[in-house]
Amino acid sequence: MKTRIVSQTPEEKLGQSELRGKILTSLEDNVGFTVSHVNLSQKDQGHLVPLHDGHNHIYYCIQGKCFITLEDDEKTTFTLTGDTLLALSSSTKARFQVQESCTCMAVVSVPALLDIQPDPYFLGLKSILGTDREVDFKRGYSRRFLREADGFNITITNTMPSANVPCPMHYRNHIEANFFIRGRGIYSWNNETESLEFDVHDPVKKDGILYLLDEHDPHSLLITEENSQIMCVFFPALRGDEVHNFEDSSQKSSY
Secondary structure, eight states, rough: OOOEEEGGEEEETTSSSSSSEEEEOOOOOOOSSEEEEEEEEEEEEEEEEOTTEEEEEEEEEESSSEEESSSSOOOOOEEEEEEEEEEEETTTEEEEEOSSTTTEEEEEEEEEEETOOOOEEEEEEHHTTSTEEEEESSEEEEEESGGGSOOOOOOOEEEEOOBBBBBBOOOOSSSSEEEEEESSSEEEETTTTTEEETTTTTTTTTOEEEEEETTOOOOOEEEEEEEEEEEEEEEEESSSSSBBBBOOOOOOOOO
16 A cells, blocks of 8 residues: 655656646556646646557546647537546547636546547536446445446546445455545555545645555545545456445455
């Protein structure tokens, strides 16, 4: 397990893009993808290109408002607001223009699948609720923006666990990065001898904490505030129907 607190992470240029931000999961972590946190100011604008050669680039808006226009013949424009996602293939470039101050995004970079260049993919949380992309995992809801069939080689979810119920988990088949963005909760690992709390009300931690399960670490999550939310990244991608098994201690997850 590795942890990165956004406010304590230095800002730097993100790969070959024009963006600057906090790199929370890097290529050096050797987990197959990167996750960065980017703060943008009103009227910021520029180009969006893959952060690394051959990588898909994916933008999850945590708060604010930003227009993203594809550099194609149609000049298709998407409006990113809180809890919307835009996934672009390794061959797709775009321009962005920020409409509100304090716009922040999580930026995910992952190698493209061989000979697969999916079309731009845009989805908002409100469109997921009540569909098969909203999965009851028995102690909360996993709202799955990207699944294996979408072709981007990664899964990104907005997860809202139940409060005050311990969730022991162990992902044997996937690497997971959990970016705690809202609410309050505690991750514990190493037989619960180590832990780190996220608290949106804490001045040091309020911008987010990323928990990287880089060694398929068994871990436990306890949410201590209702409506807490985590942006979760799974690599390789989930099929989309996986759920946890909290009844059998030897099989905590089908992930």
